[in-house]
Amino acid sequence: MLRFIAWRLGRAALTVLLVLVGCFVAIRSAGSPVDILYPEDATPEQTALLEKQWGLDRSLPEQFGLYVANLARGDFGVSIIERRPVTHIYAEKLQPTLQLAGLALLIGVCVGIPLGAIAALRRGRAAARAAMALAFTGYAVPHFIIAIVLILIFSYHLNWLPSTGAASAWHYVLPAVTLALPLIAAIARYMRSTMLDVMNQDYVRTARAKGVAEPRVVTLHVMRNALLPLITVLGLEVAGLINGSLIVETVFSWPGLGKVLTGSVSRRDFPVLQFGVIAYAIAVVSINCLVDVLYAVADPRVRVES
Amino acid sequence: MSDVFFKWMRNTMLIVCAMVASSAHAQVRELRVGVASHVRSLDVQEITSNSGASFLYQIFDTLIERDNHAAPLKFQPGLATSWKMVSPTTMELKLREGVIMHDGTTLDAEDVKFSLERVLDTKDPRYTSARGRFFYNLKSVEVVDRLTVRVHTHRPDPLLETILSARNAGITSKEHVEKVGKDKAGLMPVGSGPYRVDAFKPTELLNLTRHERFWGERPPFDRITFTRIPEVAARITALVNREVDFITNVPPDQEGAIRRVKGLKLVGAPLPVFHIWVLNMSHPATANPDVRKALNLAIDREALVKGLWAGRGYAPKAHQFKEYGEPMFMPDLAFYRYDPKQARELLKKAGYKGEQITITFFPEYYLYGNHAAVAVADMWKKVGINVKLQMSEPAFSNADHTKVMVQPWSNPLYYPDPMGVFDTHWSANSWVVKKGLWKPDHPEWAPTYEKARFSTNIKERREAYRKLLTMADAMSGWIVLYQPYESYAMNENIDWRIPSAQRPYKLTFRAGQVSFASR
Numbered sequence: 075m076l077r078f079i080a081w082r083l084g085r086a087a088l089t090v091l092l093v094l095v096g097c098f099v100a101i102r103s104a105g106s107p108v109d110i111l112y113p114e115d116a117t118p119e120q121t122a123l124l125e126k127q128w129g130l131d132r133s134l135p136e137q138f139g140l141y142v143a144n145l146a147r148g149d150f151g152v153s154i155i156e157r158r159p160v161t162h163i164y165a166e167k168l169q170p171t172l173q174l175a176g177l178a179l180l181i182g183v184c185v186g187i188p189l190g191a192i193a194a195l196r197r198g199r200a201a202a203r204a205a206m207a208l209a210f211t212g213y214a215v216p217h218f219i220i221a222i223v224l225i226l227i228f229s230y231h232l233n234w235l236p237s238t239g240a241a242s243a244w245h246y247v248l249p250a251v252t253l254a255l256p257l258i259a260a261i262a263r264y265m266r267s268t269m270l271d272v273m274n275q276d277y278v279r280t281a282r283a284k285g286v287a288e289p290r291v292v293t294l295h296v297m298r299n300a301l302l303p304l305i306t307v308l309g310l311e312v313a314g315l316i317n318g319s320l321i322v323e324t325v326f327s328w329p330g331l332g333k334v335l336t337g338s339v340s341r342r343d344f345p346v347l348q349f350g351v352i353a354y355a356i357a358v359v360s361i362n363c364l365v366d367v368l369y370a371v372a373d374p375r376v377r378v379e380s
Numbered sequence: 381m382s383d384v385f386f387k388w389m390r391n392t393m394l395i396v397c398a399m400v401a402s403s404a405h406a407q408v409r410e411l412r413v414g415v416a417s418h419v420r421s422l423d424v425q426e427i428t429s430n431s432g433a434s435f436l437y438q439i440f441d442t443l444i445e446r447d448n449h450a451a452p453l454k455f456q457p458g459l460a461t462s463w464k465m466v467s468p469t470t471m472e473l474k475l476r477e478g479v480i481m482h483d484g485t486t487l488d489a490e491d492v493k494f495s496l497e498r499v500l501d502t503k504d505p506r507y508t509s510a511r512g513r514f515f516y517n518l519k520s521v522e523v524v525d526r527l528t529v530r531v532h533t534h535r536p537d538p539l540l541e542t543i544l545s546a547r548n549a550g551i552t553s554k555e556h557v558e559k560v561g562k563d564k565a566g567l568m569p570v571g572s573g574p575y576r577v578d579a580f581k582p583t584e585l586l587n588l589t590r591h592e593r594f595w596g597e598r599p600p601f602d603r604i605t606f607t608r609i610p611e612v613a614a615r616i617t618a619l620v621n622r623e624v625d626f627i628t629n630v631p632p633d634q635e636g637a638i639r640r641v642k643g644l645k646l647v648g649a650p651l652p653v654f655h656i657w658v659l660n661m662s663h664p665a666t667a668n669p670d671v672r673k674a675l676n677l678a679i680d681r682e683a684l685v686k687g688l689w690a691g692r693g694y695a696p697k698a699h700q701f702k703e704y705g706e707p708m709f710m711p712d713l714a715f716y717r718y719d720p721k722q723a724r725e726l727l728k729k730a731g732y733k734g735e736q737i738t739i740t741f742f743p744e745y746y747l748y749g750n751h752a753a754v755a756v757a758d759m760w761k762k763v764g765i766n767v768k769l770q771m772s773e774p775a776f777s778n779a780d781h782t783k784v785m786v787q788p789w790s791n792p793l794y795y796p797d798p799m800g801v802f803d804t805h806w807s808a809n810s811w812v813v814k815k816g817l818w819k820p821d822h823p824e825w826a827p828t829y830e831k832a833r834f835s836t837n838i839k840e841r842r843e844a845y846r847k848l849l850t851m852a853d854a855m856s857g858w859i860v861l862y863q864p865y866e867s868y869a870m871n872e873n874i875d876w877r878i879p880s881a882q883r884p885y886k887l888t889f890r891a892g893q894v895s896f897a898s899r
Contacts (some may be wrong), residue, residue: 327609329584
């Protein structure tokens, strides 16, 4: 088991490193932040001074070495544009993003699992078919379309819910629902198919044959077993949730990480973007790692095969 | 009978509700503004952007202020109560007594010297933009006594009052900046204006509250919030949904979404900004003045204004704005016209043989800029030019300017004088000159420019400006496309006018500039 974990962790570290190198090279090849920071009439001496100040005049490997050395000391750098430590910026913006994503996850699980279960139990009936058709649509439509449609209906026409910012509890409704809809769809579809699988298993038939009451069969024998594979799906979906939140935050002017990340790309704010990418990569990789380990704990075959 | 009674009851209840609501709102009068772009800092000498000017105007005072609607400019006392020239290059200003700044300190001559002189520090690149645009003729600021300063210029300057009333000449607290440093002072600035900063999240949000000890008239609001909502549809939705009271940058094609909704209104005008295309005079393809002239003549500006701006923009006939007022605005000047026949003749004369001319354009940077590029490419094709369109993103990131043939730019009027648009864009210090795109090679250009900028005789200045425009037209180094039209949308009960004596896009929310009936 320990060897398995060590192997997975090693692979995770390599992934993060590769992502970092890719991001480091890609953003620098797009141009210098100095072009954006300065007006066109800045003299070459002034731009050279600033490039020196930020170490942008050195060679790429040198810059990278310096950056990694600083990282090792826990120094993540200072935003070129805002001139304050990137950790301050992220500390300020992390909470709104986590709140939004967490709320969406909660809605997704609380609605998706029962919806999938009902669809499996009532298989073939009109209501179940309608629910699954809806779920399928929710899965197929991208976040930004859902967001715009919701805004159009609930903000522009009905004036029921606010559409920008995070000033009150009401502000959470539209972005959280936007993020949750595809999640509900994914969970419900997966739940339904695993439920159907489990329902055909021998032990379920046995339970019924020995006279266990139907609600007990469903909750204890079917649902419990069907929930296990959902762990994997949830792991993947959480990563997708973070991806989706970048777009949803932009549409709803949400004061979270999404705006920081997209803004840092267009402004070429290297330190901010790099920190964001590393943190993001670490988050996604750790979730995957955790899922792998949880799976290995739950299912010994995984351990043996790897 | 019962109907009448019911109606009476309903109306009474409505009135009571309205009274309760308005008394609740009377306690805190707040204006919530949704802006298209925000700022990363509020350093009054550093930030020269449009949105920056709007924010800084509420927070900072200048020594001299302007009548916001007068053309030509009319100056009013600001932090200085009087001023006079004591020599051709020295202005003496008497400061207002007892001005309490947002940090509780009292404004004095040291604050003025500190604020204005830091722009002259060539070692600090953050002030390059303000210096190049406004303050390059400033030499020093001398403290005479606690409430008297002398501003020295390198040369006699006919525009000194104009420049000292630009918001980048705002006065900040020396004590505050020295205590916390420039970076922090940019995030938590201290001025003496009617509103002080309550909260500032760079590039996102600015909350202002009324400065209780403001020296002037009490401003109309207790709080103003500026929230960045970059997407125009999202801004409109926020206004329609009453999440904000006022939004900026509504293009003509989006006005319908506002007009359909009761209780909202639009305030718009063709702005004193030119959308321009620079023709690179150093590139072989655009080096011949006849070719450049032909490119100019082949553009149907009226068609662009009609097609892109729903007829609302303005197709100018010369590089000048009516905002100058008399005598600098010259209604008789007419250079730009649509003449495809002459364009073809000029191309023939120039020996043009179908060499490719590339239009570089910045997607989403200038409103309708993409459409303009496509439309003009079509107009040019009609006179026989081999046109190619090339996208460059982000805007102005084309590092190698020697390869550019045609590229977009804008020329906003930074202050209502010909030099407010000419000197700020086409002077010898400008990037277009430094990078060789604009090469005014006429032997009389430089001496005429001198006169247009520095002559203290206003008639001489006007005639020099006329001559400059005539020479510029002969060289045809740029194309003026049009003046854009943009609107502000707001609650019906907000009474606000676009301040034509300020730079375009500036929001003015001080006493007497905006009023707000009870909500």
